[in-house]
Structure formats: structure tokens, C-alpha cells
Amino acid sequence: MRKYNLGIDIGGTSIKIGLFDLDGNLRDVYSLKTNILENGKYILTDIANLLKKKLNVSEIRAIGFGVPGPVAKNIIINCVNLGWQRKDIVTEFKEVIGDNEILIRVANDANLAAAGEIYKGVASGYVNAFMVTLGTGIGGGVIIDGRVVDGINGVAGEIGHTHIDDLFDLKCNCGKSGCLETVASATGIVRLAKEYLKQSDKPSILRNFPDFSAKKVIDLAKANDELAQEIISKSMEYLARVLAKVSYIINPDIFIIGGGISNAGNFIIEQITKHYYPLVMPFIKHTNFEIATLGNEAGMFGACYLIK
Numbered sequence: 001m002r003k004y005n006l007g008i009d010i011g012g013t014s015i016k017i018g019l020f021d022l023d024g025n026l027r028d029v030y031s032l033k034t035n036i037l038e039n040g041k042y043i044l045t046d047i048a049n050l051l052k053k054k055l056n057v058s059e060i061r062a063i064g065f066g067v068p069g070p071v072a073k074n075i076i077i078n079c080v081n082l083g084w085q086r087k088d089i090v091t092e093f094k095e096v097i098g099d100n101e102i103l104i105r106v107a108n109d110a111n112l113a114a115a116g117e118i119y120k121g122v123a124s125g126y127v128n129a130f131m132v133t134l135g136t137g138i139g140g141g142v143i144i145d146g147r148v149v150d151g152i153n154g155v156a157g158e159i160g161h162t163h164i165d166d167l168f169d170l171k172c173n174c175g176k177s178g179c180l181e182t183v184a185s186a187t188g189i190v191r192l193a194k195e196y197l198k199q200s201d202k203p204s205i206l207r208n209f210p211d212f213s214a215k216k217v218i219d220l221a222k223a224n225d226e227l228a229q230e231i232i233s234k235s236m237e238y239l240a241r242v243l244a245k246v247s248y249i250i251n252p253d254i255f256i257i258g259g260g261i262s263n264a265g266n267f268i269i270e271q272i273t274k275h276y277y278p279l280v281m282p283f284i285k286h287t288n289f290e291i292a293t294l295g296n297e298a299g300m301f302g303a304c305y306l307i308k
């Protein structure tokens, strides 16, 4: 009897597998290292071998996969971190696991993090949500009427690459410059801070460090370092401007803030909302902003939500 669903989050360094019963209760978690050798050709077989060891494959009803790259209609467009180009993992995984009857769905990990948060996290009960992940880069996930939105090329919600300003001429990993990610991700905050240190002669404890992290800038802003406060305020103003536009396009019930920067908690929400609220009409000011609660398990829960 098919009595389990699996939520599998394939990351660039590790793979998290959640074993769920058909009521959505998490029964077990397995994890393994991501073997990216030879363009990631061992990844699917590694997962299949682990599952065969742990479970009776004929008991698996469905599998949701989350991957770190754009996905459209269950086809991976590319996953640079895994070494994968365009890939049909639905067909490939059915072959390696040796069961053609398993239902398989695939989506981008940022979208699944959003799905995870509405399934079992801070946005539980909401059906329209936008999640922004502020980490090394910026990811975005869109849920409309309870459905994960990919877009034709799998980039729906990828606000990290919306153009916001040429002022600092910062180059982005995507090949363009002036993207939101260059000023509002963890690396972006550091780059913005270095621009501020160059262009201003205001005193700041930051000047004592040849190198520093985004967390350092945030901690100093919290401790009333005036320049650090200006930097974080500016960075979150850029993010708020984009989120205000998101509100007019999809009008979500809730914005979920995740990723390493969200560890700054309410402080970061205050920094975003002080710029967001003046930009939107009074009647959409009710939109909630919340910090994500599932951390790096969000993708696993979201992958299960996908095949629920």
C-alpha cells in the first residue's frame, strides 16, 4: 500500500528528505551530502539508493523535489550549483527508483520555502503569500490561491534580479548590474556598507574592521552606530520599494522574510515596513510581515505540500 509522501530538498551541499504520512505528519528525516562530481550525475542515484535502504519503495505514493534553480512545468531549466542543465528529473527518477507509478512534482526551492511556510510554518492558513529569502543572494517565492507559481521560465518571484539603482554600479551574479541582490542580500549589505565607508567620512565602528559580515552591520545598527543604521535603512528601503510593487501585482496576505538576514528578527521587519507603508495605499497597509519559522526545513515541507 502506498502510505508515504516524500519532500526532498536538493541543496548545493546537502539533500534533506522528509518522510511524511498521507496526513502530512513528518515521520522521519534523512539527509545526505550532495555529490556534485561529474555535473551532478550521481545525485538521483544516491537519493534512490538511500530510499531503497530505508523504505519499501512500493509504499511511496508521491515525491516533491525542491531544486536550487528555475523550474517550469516540472522541468528543471538549470541548476548551476548542482551542475545540471535542462533536466527532466520526473522521468529520470522514476527510472532510477524503478517505479513508474510514483507521482513526482518539482519546483524551485525558494517557491517551496514559501509553500512550506504556508503549510506548516508562520503563514499557516494563508493562501496568498510572498516569501523573500535574504541570504547570500535573494530568492523569492509566490503562492497564489494556495498554488506555487513558477512562471513560463521558472523565474516568477525572483525579485533579487529586479533592477533598482545604478548609483553604485554594483555587478550582479546574473551578469547585469544594479539588481536588488547587489544591495539587499547578505553580500549586498556588505558591498553597500563598503560604498558608504568610501563615500562618507562619518565615524563608524565599521571602520575598525578591514572586513566584516552583514550581521556585523546589522548588530552595529541595532547598537545605534549611525552609519550602520543608514546602511541598513537604505538597503531595506530598496527591498521595500520592490515589495510595494509586488503588493500592487499580486496583493499577498502576507510577506514572509527568511534567510540568514531574517535572524535579525523584528528589527529587520521594522526597517522594511518603515519604508514600505508610506509607499502603499492605506487600505493595503494591513499586509502582514512575518519572519519565517521553518529555517532550512522549509523546502522539505514545501516539497511535501506540492504533492499533498
Ligand SMILES: [Zn+2]
Residues within 6 Å of the ligand: 160, 161, 162, 172, 173, 174, 175, 176, 179, 181
Ligand atoms: Zn542580478
